[in-house]
Amino acid sequence: MSDTVHMQAKEALRRGSSSYRRLPLTSGQILLGLGLFMLALMIVVTVLAPVIAPFDPSMTSASSLAAPSSQHWLGTDSIGRDVLSRLIVGGRTTLLITGVAVFLALAAGLVLGLLSGYVGGIVDDVIMRLLDVIFAFPVFLLAIAVVAGLGPSVPNLILTIAIVYTPAMARVVRGPVLSVKQWDHVEAARSVGVSELRIVTRHVLPMVVSPIVVATSLTLAQTIFTITALSFLGLGPPPPDPNWGGMLAEARQFMELAPLTVIAPAGAIVFATLTFIVLANGLREVLDVGSVG
Amino acid sequence: MTEATKVASDGTAPLARVRDLSVVFPARRGKPPVTAVDRVSFDIEPGQTLGLVGQSGSGKTTTGRAVLQLQKAHSGSVRLLGEELIGMSSSRLRRMRRHMQFVLQNPYSSLHPRMTIAQTLAEPLRVHRSVPSSRIRERVEELLELVSMDPAVMHRYPHEFSGGQRQRIVIARALAVNPDFVVCDEPVSALDVRTQAQIVALLQSLQEKLGLSYLFIAHDLAIVREVAHNVAVMFGGRIVERGSVAQVYDDPQHPYTRMLLDAVPIPDPTIQRERLRAAPPDLDFAGPEEDGPCRFGEDHRRTGTAPFHVDGDGHGVSCRSWPLG
Numbered sequence: 001m002s003d004t005v006h007m008q009a010k011e012a013l014r015r016g017s018s019s020y021r022r023l024p025l026t027s028g029q030i031l032l033g034l035g036l037f038m039l040a041l042m043i044v045v046t047v048l049a050p051v052i053a054p055f056d057p058s059m060t061s062a063s064s065l066a067a068p069s070s071q072h073w074l075g076t077d078s079i080g081r082d083v084l085s086r087l088i089v090g091g092r093t094t095l096l097i098t099g100v101a102v103f104l105a106l107a108a109g110l111v112l113g114l115l116s117g118y119v120g121g122i123v124d125d126v127i128m129r130l131l132d133v134i135f136a137f138p139v140f141l142l143a144i145a146v147v148a149g150l151g152p153s154v155p156n157l158i159l160t161i162a163i164v165y166t167p168a169m170a171r172v173v174r175g176p177v178l179s180v181k182q183w184d185h186v187e188a189a190r191s192v193g194v195s196e197l198r199i200v201t202r203h204v205l206p207m208v209v210s211p212i213v214v215a216t217s218l219t220l221a222q223t224i225f226t227i228t229a230l231s232f233l234g235l236g237p238p239p240p241d242p243n244w245g246g247m248l249a250e251a252r253q254f255m256e257l258a259p260l261t262v263i264a265p266a267g268a269i270v271f272a273t274l275t276f277i278v279l280a281n282g283l284r285e286v287l288d289v290g291s292v293g
Numbered sequence: 294m295t296e297a298t299k300v301a302s303d304g305t306a307p308l309a310r311v312r313d314l315s316v317v318f319p320a321r322r323g324k325p326p327v328t329a330v331d332r333v334s335f336d337i338e339p340g341q342t343l344g345l346v347g348q349s350g351s352g353k354t355t356t357g358r359a360v361l362q363l364q365k366a367h368s369g370s371v372r373l374l375g376e377e378l379i380g381m382s383s384s385r386l387r388r389m390r391r392h393m394q395f396v397l398q399n400p401y402s403s404l405h406p407r408m409t410i411a412q413t414l415a416e417p418l419r420v421h422r423s424v425p426s427s428r429i430r431e432r433v434e435e436l437l438e439l440v441s442m443d444p445a446v447m448h449r450y451p452h453e454f455s456g457g458q459r460q461r462i463v464i465a466r467a468l469a470v471n472p473d474f475v476v477c478d479e480p481v482s483a484l485d486v487r488t489q490a491q492i493v494a495l496l497q498s499l500q501e502k503l504g505l506s507y508l509f510i511a512h513d514l515a516i517v518r519e520v521a522h523n524v525a526v527m528f529g530g531r532i533v534e535r536g537s538v539a540q541v542y543d544d545p546q547h548p549y550t551r552m553l554l555d556a557v558p559i560p561d562p563t564i565q566r567e568r569l570r571a572a573p574p575d576l577d578f579a580g581p582e583e584d585g586p587c588r589f590g591e592d593h594r595r596t597g598t599a600p601f602h603v604d605g606d607g608h609g610v611s612c613r614s615w616p617l618g
Contacts, residue, residue, distance in 0.1 A: 187363060
């Protein structure tokens with residue numbers, strides 16, 4: 001197989017002109033490209049949501065559960081709101097919560113994981129045991145408990161998701177740090193007299209970025225799923241603001257009458273989740289990361 | 294400069310003085326603690342090289358790391374320029390690191406893969422503020438020239454260089470802050486033979502030029518004979534013999550030293566084949582901890598002295614780890 005690649009490379013070279021670009025793409029590169037394209041699509045729709053949504057997502061109309069028409073591309077829901085507009089604007093809420101929550105989990109996980117892995121000893125034991133306590137609860141049970149205690153609101157949901165996913169992120173960071181901190185170039189930096197903080201940030205962290213990037217992408221996928229599930233259970237952002245999980249819950253009872261009201265948000269959830277999974281798999285292959293987590 | 298420098302410059306005290314240095318790795322999973330380095334003592338004079346030889350696992354590298362305080366010592370004393378390093382606060386220790394540097398064995402792993410050569414060489418300069426930041430570039434060029442490399446390569450990454458070139462860069466990094474003492478841990482054993490000779494020659498010329506002292510850790514006896522002034526032979530975490538190169542190589546006292554020297558291949562196929570055919574010496578050097586007088590007639594447990602006997606010329610030999618019978 002490498003022979004073929006080699007010959008193709010030679011062929012490309014012979015033909016001159018920015019040669020190597022003509023090598024066949026690896027499956028990782030294709031996945032990564034697809035993932036980035038899907039992500040870009042999602043970001044564009046999210047950012048431009050108020051502009052491209054054809055209707056006010058909370059505006060009701062006389063025609064409830066209408067079939068798709070030139071006016072309402074995806075029909076209307078049980079109280080006559082435009083499904084497409086709710087889908088577009090609802091995606092905004094869902095993705096915002098996801099993005100902020102995962103960012104917080106990543107930040108906390110990075111600090112705790114680096115501290116735990118690099119310092120080791122009793123610090124490691126204390127941090128990891130505390131995180132184990134969180135880890136020991138099923139994600140949903142913990143999320144339901146926190147939201148039930150604090151009340152359903154966007155900040156509470158973000159906090160909940162961040163707390164729930166911090167242990168996983170911390171573990172992903174800690175693992176490679178444990179081995180990287182014993183690498184020769186880290187020892188060399190220590191012998192030169194570089195401060196511990198600088199060793200961690202300049203000599204250890206850059207070596208563990210790849211697995212973290214992959215894990216973050218996977219966590220984003222999981223988080224979208226968790227958030228929509230919580231919203232479906234009525235623990236998401238309060239109505240009337242649309243969100244995918246809530247839309248699914250409202251539409252459920254009219255599933256036979258207007259299947260599109262269920263299929264549309266479900267499809268959006270699948271698309272968003274798939275985006276990050278494809279991205280993660282592409283990154284995993286391109287960045288040459290083994291299994292994560 | 295500091296008081297320490299004055300002590301060294303009067304010429305009487307050794308640059309580095311190691312006394313009864315021990316390193317113990319704690320017990321793990323039911324296994325007993327391991328004494329990797331057991332009461333090791335030696336001095337290194339300014340501008341001199343001490344070669345540390347011994348087989349794999351004899352504690353050479355651990356000794357080097359413990360001297361540099363990269364490995365926590367269990368007990369003993371390490372004085373560099375008259376200052377005790379063991380128990381020194383970490384901020385003072387970091388400042389002391391400008392006097393002692395480390396050249397690691399594997400040049401493929403001891404450079405940060407994502408830092409350019411310029412960044413790698415500038416790091417010690419910034420850490421120790423040894424030159425103003427406007428002069429860092431100049432100093433980096435100087436360092437590359439010092440190790441016979443083209444300063445134009447400074448913006449390249451380590452993977453663009455061969456093993457020998459990388460080891461030159463590692464040496465340049467060690468010399469960046471003008472150290473007095475460099476621990477070279479098997480600095481050439483990862484290189485091919487021709488490159489080995491070049492790096493050894495470089496280390497020797499740098500010693501002459503800059504008056505460096507080396508602790509040269511190696512298992513290649515020929516190279517140690519070439520670079521070292523004094524030699525210490527380690528076995529099982531102990532120094533079993535210590536003396537000048539001539540003393541140890543030409544008049545080995547300890548049976549382990551003799552065995553080690555006998556193991557060096559002879560460049561004559563007939564003789565060498567003959568030697569290989571003969572059964573290798575199967576000696577049990579572990580020897581029990583002696584109670585009562587040792588083989589030199591001294592009861593170390595009673596007198597509290599180290600089990601080491603030094604003759605008038607400074608040639609020392611351990612009374613431990615002698616094979617039975």
